[in-house]
Amino acid sequence: MIHESANYLWNAGQLRERHSIARWSFGHANELPMAIGFTLPRGWWCGFFLSRRFIFDETQNGDVDFVAGPMRYSFSDEELIDRLRAARSQDPRGFEELRVHLKAGQDGHVVWPPDVAEIVACKIKTSWFDTQWHRTHESAGARTELLGQMDISRQRGINRVAFLHIGVTKPTEERVETWKASSQQLDMAMSSFPNAFPDTEIAYGHLKAGMAATCDGLESMAGTHTYITIERSPGLINPIIEQRWHKQLRARLAELPQPGYLNIFIHECPKCWKWRHGSSPDPAQQPCICGASPLDL
Numbered sequence: 001m002i003h004e005s006a007n008y009l010w011n012a013g014q015l016r017e018r019h020s021i022a023r024w025s026f027g028h029a030n031e032l033p034m035a036i037g038f039t040l041p042r043g044w045w046c047g048f049f050l051s052r053r054f055i056f057d058e059t060q061n062g063d064v065d066f067v068a069g070p071m072r073y074s075f076s077d078e079e080l081i082d083r084l085r086a087a088r089s090q091d092p093r094g095f096e097e098l099r100v101h102l103k104a105g106q107d108g109h110v111v112w113p114p115d116v117a118e119i120v121a122c123k124i125k126t127s128w129f130d131t132q133w134h135r136t137h138e139s140a141g142a143r144t145e146l147l148g149q150m151d152i153s154r155q156r157g158i159n160r161v162a163f164l165h166i167g168v169t170k171p172t173e174e175r176v177e178t179w180k181a182s183s184q185q186l187d188m189a190m191s192s193f194p195n196a197f198p199d200t201e202i203a204y205g206h207l208k209a210g211m212a213a214t215c216d217g218l219e220s221m222a223g224t225h226t227y228i229t230i231e232r233s234p235g236l237i238n239p240i241i242e243q244r245w246h247k248q249l250r251a252r253l254a255e256l257p258q259p260g261y262l263n264i265f266i267h268e269c270p271k272c273w274k275w276r277h278g279s280s281p282d283p284a285q286q287p288c289i290c291g292a293s294p295l296d297l
Helices: 013-028 031-035 052-056 077-090 095-106 140-155 178-190 246-254
Strands: 043-051 063-071 120-129 160-169 205-212 229-232 263-268 275-278
Touching: 013 031, 013 043, 013 063, 013 120, 013 160, 013 205, 031 043, 031 063, 031 205, 043 052, 043 275, 052 063, 052 246, 077 095, 120 140, 140 160, 160 178, 178 205
Parallel strands: 043 263, 120 160, 160 205
Antiparallel strands: 043 063, 063 120, 205 229, 263 275
């Protein structure tokens, strides 16, 4: 029998979105910031489910599913490109390019706190599939709610806003060729993936991705993932100018130590509310100093 605990995303209930983005990011962490506009020579900082009050300097409860901003080195973009080009000529496999970034971080060239004039955000929803899709978010009410949530980010001055729809599958009973079975199941499921994007003329982005677990492994470590598919590229919906809430966001980021790499994840502790950063999208990989259990993260 298939293990039917909440360890699988299809049965995760209200935690499905939080767990699905963490597991999908295990192998695709770079894709979401890049899909919303942060590509080399810029890096990025990003956070999943950070509290609105710490971002927008307001008392409203709730969180932002995904928020991100650009990061740069203290030397020019042109110099970075030249360094990477030279590294690539030495080693086409890319290892020397990694060393360029490692050395830049070790030498203290990551600009911190980062410029927060340009901020992007993403709303995340997850649907699950057995022989058909469930919680498709296609109803008129669900689309209206999604549009309203994206509108809130636009009204706060967020520069680009997107909707990421993740599809996950219930594992099959196959116990021999488990990976092949999960791949075939995901192909079949994604061929009929629901379209929950609301009807709007506003240049919101529409992204989708999929994951299939196996009967003996969770989505992060087993099964099949898809890359992000960009159904609609997010456009610039607000000018890149200083917003009232940027001051608090900049100050909160400044409380963190200077990172040693150009791409980082910000995590918020649900116990003490402090932020911390690290190289993994999984908050359990960077435990909070307050001692909160990984199970609480």
